[in-house]
Amino acid sequence: MNAVSINPISAFGAYRSLVLELTKREILGRYRGATMGLLWSLISPFLMLMIYTLAFGYIMKSRWPGTNGSTSDFALILFVGLIVHGFFAECMTRAPLLIVGNTNYVKRVVFPLEILTWSMVFSALFHLAMNMVVLLCLKVYWHGEIHWTTLLVPLVVLPLIVLAIGVGWIFSALGVYLRDISQFVGVLAAAMLFLSSAIVPPESIPQTYRWVFELNPLTLIINQVREVVIWGRLPDWTALSIYSLFALAVFLVGFYLFQKLRRGFADVL
Template identity: 60%
Template sequence: MTANHAASIVVAPTLRDHVIGPFSAMGRYRSLTLELAKRDVLGRYRGASFGLLWSLISPFLMLCVYTFAFGFLMKAKWPEVAGGVHHYSIILFIGLIVHGFFAECLVRAPNLVTGNISFVKRVVFPLEILPWPAVFSALFHAGMNLIVFALLRLALEGTISWTMIFLPVVLLPLVFVTLGVCWIFAALGVYLRDISQVTGVLATAMLFLSSAMIPVQTLPPSYRVLFELNPLTFIINQARGVALWGNMPDWSGLALYALGGLALMYLGYGWFVTTKRGFADVL
């Protein structure tokens, strides 16, 4: 039996498999998932003189560029900046952290399978866990960015909001959404190779059509709807609320967002598991 024919053999999943399937990476395949995530993080900085320090240097340099490029124009639109409550860089950075996490996963998703062809040929390798290491890697970089954010706020404002402890709760629903998107685009990337050219543009559009760059409340109502439909806008607003304004999370809003995220996650996982039967034939 050839590897391609063996890879096409599929055991009918049970109801339990459908329920816990998306989380199997943190159950049955936890060690493998964490090892892949570790390899992904370390591999990115292999050979670099500063190594993992680049995970702290890069976001700071990125913030400098965005602040210089947009600070003089955009900061006047933020009431908190005009009132001297917060520095523009701080407000901008928290939005970039949320967008950066999602964008990193979105851009990488179409190549998760096509970039690991050797895994496809292995019957025993669980391809469905591939989005998890990518998400963990993005979460690692988001965590490094938050460290830079905290240090920057201490330097500029001399304080940190205790409500920052709720940031993991705020980001969790976005993790569900991101996993669902990764599974969908990872499968599409096998059959439609051009999809990788679209995700970069989509990620950029989601940045400039979200509250990361501009407060939505200052926009005309006709444009505001477009920004509010962006799934990042709500999470960015919540992240700013707990990290900057000192507000408690919108528990009901986050609960609804989490339910929608879980629905998308299961939909994406189901799509991936269904379509992966043909991966070996295509690749």
């Protein structure tokens, strides 16, 4: 029988060192054997930005409302959207296979399965941090400054982290019983990119369809990260507070759904 935590926070508090060790193993394992190792965590987002900037900035001549129309401004704004989406998409697409891919933890040992989601999210958070380093380096190179409001990025992103953990628990538990869910989540992650403010300015969307973009859980966070990093303005604390309550609700529902469904993991796997 697997160890069960009595509340969501104890899953991390009681096994903090194990979570960090699993996170470290995930990060290093991803780049094991690569000649440049962890440097790829900085190179990959830079290459990704070049491709998107070439496609949207130079070929399609896209420009962002409220800017001076320069390609560098468009690239920075675009990159923020890709960073936030990349973090959440990594958590979503990996979650359905999280338990299925670690059957030894389910069947052979007493193991707190819920911490697998914590380590998955922390691994994605590491890559988000590396992407932010690239973003800030480009900001200094093109604009020669970093706004002090950039220090608020962790507070802005925190609700999304809480949401990602809750979603991770939900999809990892459902993935044990519904194997096709991983295919659905992949499509959903792609849809969330194009139906958010990551690539398309919501102002350019007809009012009839704008609600789809506004309901996307990535749109608010993307916009607020842009506010503090690109524009140097304070975030909308009221909107973030409401978002945090929603994220906390998903977090709690995800945890208790995971705890309920985990009883049958061994039988299915």
